[in-house]
Amino acid sequence: MTTGSVDLLVVDDGAALRGYDCRDVVRVEEVAGEPGGFLVRLGRLGSPREFGCREVLGSVTLSAREIRPIPEALRERITGEQPWAVGLTGREIYLLY
Amino acid sequence: MFEVIGMMSPGGFSPLQEVREELLREASIEAGASGREKGRRDSGPARSLLVFFLGAEGFAVDLAHVRKVLRPARIARVSGTSPEVLGLMNCQGEVLCVLDLRRILSPGKETSPAAESEGKFIVVVQHGGKEAGFLVDAVRDVTELASSSLHPVLDSIDPSRGRLFEGTVSYGGQFVGLLSPSACLNP
Numbered sequence: 001m002t003t004g005s006v007d008l009l010v011v012d013d014g015a016a017l018r019g020y021d022c023r024d025v026v027r028v029e030e031v032a033g034e035p036g037g038f039l040v041r042l043g044r045l046g047s048p049r050e051f052g053c054r055e056v057l058g059s060v061t062l063s064a065r066e067i068r069p070i071p072e073a074l075r076e077r078i079t080g081e082q083p084w085a086v087g088l089t090g091r092e093i094y095l096l097y
Numbered sequence: 098m099f100e101v102i103g104m105m106s107p108g109g110f111s112p113l114q115e116v117r118e119e120l121l122r123e124a125s126i127e128a129g130a131s132g133r134e135k136g137r138r139d140s141g142p143a144r145s146l147l148v149f150f151l152g153a154e155g156f157a158v159d160l161a162h163v164r165k166v167l168r169p170a171r172i173a174r175v176s177g178t179s180p181e182v183l184g185l186m187n188c189q190g191e192v193l194c195v196l197d198l199r200r201i202l203s204p205g206k207e208t209s210p211a212a213e214s215e216g217k218f219i220v221v222v223q224h225g226g227k228e229a230g231f232l233v234d235a236v237r238d239v240t241e242l243a244s245s246s247l248h249p250v251l252d253s254i255d256p257s258r259g260r261l262f263e264g265t266v267s268y269g270g271q272f273v274g275l276l277s278p279s280a281c282l283n284p
Binding site for chain 1: 174
């Protein structure tokens with residue numbers, strides 16, 4: 001029986017939907033002078049980092065059954081930050097960072 | 098500006114990595130319980146080829162490495178990837194990485210995934226524990242390959258492209274390139 005789940009802050013980075021573990025989010029700031037620009041500050045659970053995104057869409061809870069490993073063929077072709085998993089619901093696909 | 102307050106577990110914060118690994122472990126158990134684990138395919142002694150086209154150019158891939166052929170559904174883009182990655186697709190509850198075969202064969206050419214996947218096919222190829230879907234224009238046929246009909250890759254082909262092929266085969270009066278699944282799956 002699945003008991004695990006993760007609460008994600010969902011953002012649109014302009015190309016894809018990203019999910020960040022809500023427990024790791026320190027703060028979300030609107031970037032002054034840049035309409036639609038947000039800065040997500042992370043680091044409650046790990047080392048501090050920040051990420052700029054176009055839009056903050058809200059939050060979603062994914063159960064373990066909605067989480068998949070990153071396909072190897074994709075992992076090898078990601079040039080930037082590596083997501084740790086893919087969230088797959090009936091409606092959306094999220095990259096989890 | 099707003100602030101998201103972190104959640105505290107009874108024993109304090111769990112290390113992020115530990116939580117993620119636990120979720121992936123559970124996800125893996127779920128996949129097994131649902132029968133989504135893929136069976137290993139026995140390639141068998143005969144060599145059957147799936148023939149498909151990119152524009153007017155024909156290609157083939159050993160059917161032993163083809164898991165399925167699909168019509169594209171919605172492909173979710175992924176940022177920060179190499180150009181041949183079209184994105185991820187929900188393939189009956191599995192996450193499929195969809196690659197632009199045209200761009201793998203001819204690096205540098207621009208394609209637009211949303212518009213150009215319409216009316217096409219995705220050939221899902223497995224090899225060496227890796228799997229990806231290759232977007233192709235048309236799937237034509239399954240044909241048997243006689244061992245004598247596999248020819249070496251032409252010397253005139255650029256070596257960087259030539260490495261993607263096992264050889265060439267005759268199909269319907271023309272030569273088609275027999276793709277190397279390993280080379281196409283590995284960047």
